[in-house]
Each structure stands twice: as C-alpha cells, then as structure tokens.
Amino acid sequence: MKLHKVLAQAGLGSRTDMEQAIAAGRVTVNGEVAHVGQRVAPGDVVRLDGKRVAWQATARRLPRVLAYHKPTGEVVTLDDPENRPTVFRNLPRLRSGKWMAVGRLDINTEGLLLFTDSGELANRLMHPRFGLEREYAVRVLGALSAPERQRLLDGVELEDGPARFSTLEEAGGDGANRWYRVTIAEGRNREVRRLFEAVGHAVSRLIRVRYGAVVLPRGLRRGAFIELPAADVKALLQASGLDSAAPPAPPPRRPRTPRGAGPRPSRPPAPRPARAPMEARPSERRSGGVLPGAGAAAGKAAGAGRPPRGAGARRAAAPSTPASARSARGGNAGSDRTRTGPARNARRSSGRRSG
Known part of the structure; x- marks a missing residue:
C-alpha cells in the first residue's frame, strides 16, 4: 500500500500534503527516512514528525x-x-x-x-x-x-x-x-x-x-x-x-444502561426446567435508559419465556407444616404421641382402674 495513501487515510492530511511531508523528510518507515512512492506492508512502523501512526487499524475501518x-x-x-x-x-x-x-x-x-x-x-x-x-x-x-x-x-x-x-x-x-x-x-x-x-x-x-x-x-x-x-x-x-x-462496517456499539434502569440488551436466556409462574419484579418491567429501537430488543431478550400477565401469575400456596414441626413448636395436636415411658404407662393404669 502506498505510504502517502496510508497517511491520508489515517486523517493526517490530503494525499498531496502527505507526499510533501514525505519529500521533506518528515516521515520514517522502520526508522529510515521514507521516499515518495514508497510502499508499506503490515507490521511496518510509520512515524510522522517522530509520532507513530496507527495506520493498520485506520486502514481497515470506515472513515468517521x-x-x-x-x-x-x-x-x-x-x-x-x-x-x-x-x-x-x-x-x-x-x-x-x-x-x-x-x-x-x-x-x-x-x-x-x-x-x-x-x-x-x-x-x-x-x-x-x-x-x-x-x-x-x-x-x-x-x-x-x-x-x-x-x-x-x-x-x-x-x-x-x-x-x-x-x-x-x-x-x-x-x-x-x-x-x-x-x-x-x-x-x-x-x-x-x-x-x-x-x-x-x-x-x-x-x-x-x-x-x-x-x-x-x-x-x-x-x-x-x-x-x-x-x-x-x-x-x-x-x-x-x-x-x-470500503471495509465492512463494525458492529454498532450497544448503549450503556445505568444500573437498575432496565434490562440490558442480551441474548435470550437458555431454556430452563419449567417451574411455577410468578409475576415479573418491577425492575424487570422497566425499560428506561435504553435508546429508541434498542429498548424493544432488550425487552424481548430479557422477557423471553415469561408468561403473559394474568395467565396463572399467582404465587403457589405455601405447603402445610409437617406434624413433627408443629410438635417441636409445642402445639397441642399430636401431644399424646410425644409422651413416652412412665407418663404413658401411668395414664393407661389409671384408665383401667376407673373402668
């Protein structure tokens, strides 16, 4: 690739300006003074007025x-x-x-x-x-x-x-x-x-x-x-x-979303085992902080697999407490089952005498 074209694409001036800079001895390639019409290859170190030019990255992208x-x-x-x-x-x-x-x-x-x-x-x-x-x-x-x-x-x-x-x-x-x-x-x-x-x-x-x-x-x-x-x-x-x-355009940068301001644009989550449906938390329903156009994509990605509102969105009822747990808390139900040894025998003998 021609040296003056590389310098022009790097935004350092026009091709004519860069040819004049080369002719004036202001440009070096790999530490040696360059000449007009010189070509450069990937890996060559190009400097203008002593400052290194990042020409390889510049040459591959679209101009701004x-x-x-x-x-x-x-x-x-x-x-x-x-x-x-x-x-x-x-x-x-x-x-x-x-x-x-x-x-x-x-x-x-x-x-x-x-x-x-x-x-x-x-x-x-x-x-x-x-x-x-x-x-x-x-x-x-x-x-x-x-x-x-x-x-x-x-x-x-x-x-x-x-x-x-x-x-x-x-x-x-x-x-x-x-x-x-x-x-x-x-x-x-x-x-x-x-x-x-x-x-x-x-x-x-x-x-x-x-x-x-x-x-x-x-x-x-x-x-x-x-x-x-x-x-x-x-x-x-x-x-x-x-x-x-013209090289292919780089992928557009996603806008940053402030923490807590809404779901970040991401890939749809991997499938998970089915579980009881529950309502979305308020922070998952917000979409603030995402630019127009990106908000819809972010909402779809964050809400993939979510059930529609009103379709079985109630929480499942809490399971009943086991008897053993109630007895441990001192409840009356099942208290006879917890009495053992002499106390149980004394109750049985008193019942026989009264009969």
Missing part, C-alpha cells in the same frame, strides 16, 4: 464523518489570529489524526458542514470532478426578474472565472426579502453571494441545507453535530469513487 450545524459568527479554521470562535472547538477529540472540514463556510454563512478523519475522502468530496451538489437557502433583497434568473442559470463571469447555478427555485418571502433555493456543483469562496451580487441583489442570509446526499438533520441545533451512520458513510464513499476500498 460528522454533520455539524454551523452558526453564524464561527470561522472554519483551527487557529484564528483574531481569536474568533472556531467550529473545531465543538467537535469531539480524536485519539489519532484530526478532523478535516469538507469545504468551508464563511463567518456569516450557517448550515451543514461535514467533517471527516479521512483526508482522502475530504479531498474527493470537495473536488469538482465528482460534482457533488451543494444546496442553499438564500434570502436576498428584492425579487429576481426573469432575465436575472436566466442569467444565473446560464452563467455569470466572476473574478475567478465563470459560475452558475444548477437549479434556482423561489421559496417565498415577505415584503422586500425573498427566499430562493439554489444548487451549485462547486464550492469557490463566497460563490453564491457573488453570483447574486453580480445581478444586483445582496444576500442577507445564507444557509447550506445539503451537501451531496447528506441533508442538514431536522432538529439539529446550531453548534451541535451528529456522527453519520455506516450506511451514509458508505454512500459518500461511493459518490466519491472510494466504495471499492
């Missing part, structure tokens, strides 16, 4: 992808010279590698922003060759005329080359403010704003609502993120031409 709801006022950079809040402060920490933003949103733009720990995936998702659409909700001052709409769809010459919208639809609005939904197949700096400004309309609000097949999750608050499930990550890999290298 986050969907983040960026608010206005945040910048998409690790270190801001003006000390403004950055999007990276709200992301979870990685044991190895780093999060890379898939494209950028300027400080006044909000909405969907993707992050991944795979430099290769990030580069492919951003590359114009793969044509992943970006969809935006745009609020502008004043309604577009028919010629202006057509011009935005046909193409406008900007400072860095021609640009156009793939689709443009009206989305309502009140008074002078009008909303539009637009899609574009690339992500140049402030491209959506510059296109509207080219036809004489200033953008007052801009929200990215979709990137490729990933839609901004409904209900995801600003400044929060969710991690995409394996199925969505595989769809992104396929859209970027990396599906052939």
